[in-house]
Amino acid sequence: MSGLTVRHPHPSDHAALQGALTDWWGGMGGEAGAQQRRLLVPRLFLQHFAGTSLLVEEPEPAGTRGGAALRAFLIGFLSQTDPDTAYIHFVGVHPEAQRGGLGSALYQRFFDLVREHGRSRVxxxxxxxxxxxxxxxxxxxxxxxxxxxxxxxxxxxxxxxxxxxxxxxxxxxx
Structure with a gap:
């Protein structure tokens, strides 16, 4: 993940995530499929499960708007019902970044994070x-x-x- 930044999401990241949920699945399911994916990641996940969710960003090239481009995300949380369990709710990797180990690295970070919270199952x-x-x-x-x-x-x-x-x-x- 050289040159990339991994961080926890903020509610202000919601629009970027919604764009990824629309664009990264190659039109799977058409507009109805995109709408279903967007509905699966409401803002509340970024408000209440940010500590166990992760975003990966790449700096924008020099001379552009100077922000960061979303490359991958993992939305996950600790089970409130089962103290041994964590749950991965939604994961996405930009199509250009797939098959490069980014998704696996996110899963491993999530596994490490939930182990720190005493969880033994995902x-x-x-x-x-x-x-x-x-x-x-x-x-x-x-x-x-x-x-x-x-x-x-x-x-x-x-x-x-x-x-x-x-x-x-x-x-x-x-």
């Missing part, structure tokens, strides 16, 4: 159609939890987030 979910996410989580050492059906060889929880909102559930012991 959970996450994804959509069964998001094969890249399923493959990524399994490469990162997550185990797919048993679901109520199997779809294309993957355990799926039917209607996990409501009617028609099936999910794949992951857990990783730290």
């Amino acid at each position: 959970r996450s979910i994804t959509s069964p159609v998001n094969r890249n996410s399923i493959a990524y989580h399994t490469r990162m050492g997550f185990r797919i939890e048993a679901g109520d059906r199997t779809e294309d060889g993957v355990e799926v929880h039917t209607d996990y987030d409501g009617p028609g909102l099936d999910r794949v559930s992951f857990v990783r012991e730290l």
Whole structure:
């Protein structure tokens, strides 16, 4: 992550995150898909879970507006119900920065952070159609939890987030 800055987000980062949720998924799901992603990361995550969430920025080139460009983010939190568990809610890496280890580095920082808080387990979910996410989580050492059906060889929880909102559930012991 040479030349990049890692920090906790602020509510003022919300617009940049919303832009990333619109642009970084290559049009997946069209405008409806972009809207669903944006709704998954409301400002409250930046207000109440900033201490366990991370942003990665790259300085803008000299002669530009002089700010920093968002390159990746991880929104995560400590479970209020299970004192052993933390949860990764949403992760994104700019398409130009994918496959360079940035996502893995964010996950490792999150694992270290939640260990410092005494957590020994991390959970996450994804959509069964998001094969890249399923493959990524399994490469990162997550185990797919048993679901109520199997779809294309993957355990799926039917209607996990409501009617028609099936999910794949992951857990990783730290």
